[in-house]
Amino acid sequence: MTNKHRLETKPSDGGVSFYIDGSLQFDTRDEFIYHESLVIPAASILTSRLKRPFDVLVLGGGDGLALRELLKYDNVRQVDLVDYDQGVIEYAKSQFVPWNKDALSDPRVTVILKEAGEYLKEIRKTYDLIVVDFTFPDRLDTCRLFTEGFYSLIKQRLSSDGLVTLNSISPDLSAPAYWSIFKTLISLKLNPKPLKAKIPSFISHGYGDWGFFFGSQKLIVSRELNDIKLSVPVRYLGKEILLDGMKFPKAHMAWGLSLATVVEEPSDLLCLLNMRVGVPSGDGSVLDFSKPLTYEDLKSFGFSHDMIAAHIAGEWLDKLSLILKSLDWETLLCEIEKNLSNSSSALREEFNLLKREIPHLLREEVFCWERIQKVVSALLVLVIFINMLYPDNVFAKGSGGSGSGEEIVFFSQTQRAAYYALPFGLIALNRLSNIQRPYPTVAYVDKDGVVKNENFFFALTDDLYISEAGRVYLSLPKLLQYEFQVTPTSLILFEKGGSSPVFEFYSDTKVGEVLSQNITVQRKALERTLKDYQTWLSWAAPAQLVFQERGQAEVKDFEKLKKLQVILSNLHNDYSDISSPPEEQRDFFKLAPGVYLSNQRSIMLRKSDGTWVAYPFQGFPQDSTVSNSRPNDTMDRFINALIKAHLSRPETPQAVKAILTDGLAAGQKAN
C-alpha cells in the first residue's frame, strides 16, 4: 500500500514536530498532553470498570504515541492498530521510536494496514476500548470519519461496558462543529463526555484549545470520574486537570449547540467547520460534565433560530433581506401548505403566522416582528446554510449585491472572523522600508517610562508592525490615528502626536495568536531565504556570476534581513507565551482589544492587571458593579472614533450598532 499523504517531520528544540498534509499532528515537546487526554481517562475508567484484561482497537494513530499510553496498562491484553498510511507506520517504527517507546514492536500489538471503515465492516469481534485518532477533518472524505454512520460502525464493535475515546476538534474555534460531534454521539446513545486541553504547539499553530470525547453505551457516572485512579505514570493528566478539562463555559455550549446538528453527511460537519464562527465570551458560568447532568440540563441549549439570527452579520442581513424580498412567496407558501398535511398543529400555526405577516413584511409595513421572528429567522439561517453547504463557497471569490470580494462573515462574534480576506491575488506589496502609512513614526514607552518615537521597520501582517528596536505595534482598520504598542503583557494605546499613552490594556488572545503565528512563519521564511541565497552564492561565485556589482539598495536589503533575523529571534523568545492569557468569560462584545460593550450597554475597559473598569462615555449607561475610570479627552476621542468605525463596519451586528447609535445620540441630547 502506498503512502496516502504528504508526511513531514521538522526539528523542534530537541525533538520533532510531525505534519500530515501540512497540518501539525504532534510536537514531541507537548504531545503527551494530547495523547494522555485521549487515552488515560478512558483506559483508567475501563480498568476500574472491568477489573479484567481488555482488548483495544486503535483507529488511526499510526505514530504509536497513543499506543505508548495504552501499553502502560498491564491489563491491556491485545491492541489492534488500524491505520491505512504505511508512511506513518514506517515513521513510527523508525524516527518516532524514542517517543513512542517502540510501541509497535510490543508483542501485544498487531498493526493492520487498512482503512478504518473497511476494517470495521469486515470484522465481527468486539473491543472493550476503541481509540479513535484521526487527522483534522478539513475535507469531505476526512469528515466522513466523524459521521453518525461511521460512529455507528464503532458502536457495533464496542462491548456493552466498553469505552470509546476520540480525538475531536477545537471547541473554541469550531464550537458548532465540536458540539455537532457531541450531538452525533448522543444520537447513538454513546453517552459522550467532552474534554478539552491546552496544547501549546496547537495553540501556536492557531488550532486553539483541543477537544476530545469519551463515552460508553453504559453511562459513565460521576463516581467513575471522581474516583478515577491514574495508576500509570503520567506527565500531564492528573485527576484535577481531568475534571477541570470537563468544565465548559455555558456561552460555548449555547452558541455551539444552537448551530450544532447530528452529522449525517460529511458536509454537515464541513459546513460548520468552514464557518469557524468562534464563540462569544460568557458570564463565567460553566457546565461541569464530570457532574451528573440530565439531558434536560442540555435542552436549554437547543437549536434556536432566533439566537442564531441575532448574530447574523450586518452585511449578510442586508443580502438576505434582498433575497427574501425577491423570492416568489406565492409559490413558496403554496408549496409549504402542500407539505403540511402530516405536520403538527404547532407547525401549522407557524405557517399561518408566516402567511399572515409576510405581505406586510414585504411591503415594509408595520408587522409583528416578535411573532414573525422565529419563522423568518429560520428562513434566514436556512439560506445561510444553503450557501455554506457547498464547500467551495468558503473560499468564494466575491459576493453579490455590494460587489465582489467582501469579507465572508456570516455570524458576528467578538473574534474577527477567520475568512477576513480572500486567498488570491496576493502578490504582496508591503515593503521592508518606506511602508506607506499615514504616520511614519510611532510612539512607545521606553524602559524608564518616557514616551519616545521611532520608525516602522517591517510589516509582520496587515495590522502588526515591528520597529528596528524590535517593538511590536498594532494598528486597527479605520483608526490609523491610533497605535497600540504590543508588549508581552499588555497593549499600550497611543494617539498620534500625543505626549503620553492613552491607556494600558490587558493583552489580547487574538492579537497574541496572530503575532505568534506570524513571527513563526516569517522566521521560517527568512531562514529559507538566507539559506537559498547562500546556496546560490556557493555556485554563482565560482561561476563568476556575482561580479555583477550589487547595488547599494541590495546591500541595504541584506543588512535589513540580517537585522530582521535577530529581531524575530528575540521576538520569538519574548512573545512565545503570550498567545493564551487567562480566558475572559464575560459576555461582552469586543469593540477593540481591551475595549468592550457590556451586556449592561456600558463601555468597559480591561486594565493591564486584568481588572475591569467602566468608562463613562456620552450617553452610555454606567455599570454600577465595577469602578469607573476617570474620563479624559484623548480616551473620549478614541472611543468616539472606535464607535464610528464600528458603525461603518458591515460585520458589526445590527443590534450592537443600534446600541452604539443610541449611546451616541443620548450623549448628544444630554449635551
Added chain:
Amino acid sequence: MHLRYLTDNDKPQWEDLVRSTPESGFMQSWAWSSFKELEGQTVLRLGVFSDDVLCAGTIVYYVLSSVGASALEMPYGPVLPWGKAEVASQAMDLIYKELEKISAETGAPLARIEPFIEGVLPSFMGKVIRAPLDLIPTPTLIIPIDKEDNDILAQMTAKGRYNIKLAQKKSVEVYYAIDEDAIEDFYYLFELTYHRHNFAGEPRSYFESMLRALKNDNMIRVYFSRYKGMLMGAAIAIFYGKRATFLYGGSTSFFSSVMAAYGLHWQMMKDARAVGCCEYDFFGIAPDGKPDHPYSRFSQFKFRFGGKKFVASGAHDMYFYSQLAKMWIKSIETAK
C-alpha cells in the same frame, strides 16, 4: 434537441465546446470536474444535442447534507450558444427541466448559474435572483495578450512597464513546474501570505489534488520567481481555451524592490499567449468606490498591467420552491 448525461466518450466534444465558448471557463472543464470529484463532490455532466451534435450543456456540482443537497452549482455555466438566443433558450429549457429533476431527487433548493457575461442576463434565463456569493470574482481585470510584446507593454502604465524592466534588469528568474514538489514551494509562500493577511487559506491537499487533476490536460502551471536563488513569489495559473487565469498567489515580504511580482506576471502572460490564450484574467479587483475593499491594495498593483475591467453579471439563483418549502418545514420542526 435532446439532453443526455455525458460519458467519458463525450469528453473531446465537451472540451471543444467549452473552450470555444467565451462566456464559459475552466470550472466547466472536464478536468476541473474531475478535481471536484476527487474532493468528494458529486458531479453531473449534462449535454444538449441538436441533430446529435453537442451544442450546449453544463457541469453541475453539489454535495449532500442531512437537510438536503447544497445548491446545484454551475460556475462559468451553463455553456450555451449565447449569441443564438433561440437555440440557447431551447437548450436552457432542457437544462432547467433536468435541474428540477435533480432538485427533486436530491433535495437541492436552488441551482446557481454563473456565466461569464457582462450586464443583465438574457430573459430566457427565467426568474433568477442575484446570489449572495460568487465563485468567480466580479469585477475582474482582463489584459489582452494576443499582441506583440511591445503592444502589450504599451497598454500598461508607465510604472508597470518600468517595474517589468526592473525585474529583468535585476535578473529575476521566472520558471514554472507541474510536478507535485511544486506545491511544496508554492504552499510555503501561500501559507506565509495567508498568515500575513489573516485569512484562512485552502489546505495544501486542495492544491495537490488540483495539480493532479489538471496537469494531464495541460491546464495548470505553478510559476515561481527567484532572485539570486531566493524564492520571492509563486502563482498558480490556469490556461484554458482563450483565457489564462491567475488563480492563486503568494510571496515573501523581502526584496520587494526587485519587483519580482512584475516579472512573474509578465512571464505568465507571454507563456499564456504562446499556448494560444488571448486574454489574461487577474481574477478579481476591488469594485469602484470601495477604498476599504480587501482587494484594493492588490487592485492598485494589477491596474499597472493595463487591461480592461470586466464586470460580470455574477452568480444568480433559480429557486426550487418545493424543496425550499420542505427544508423550511424540517428546519422549524428541528428547532426547539
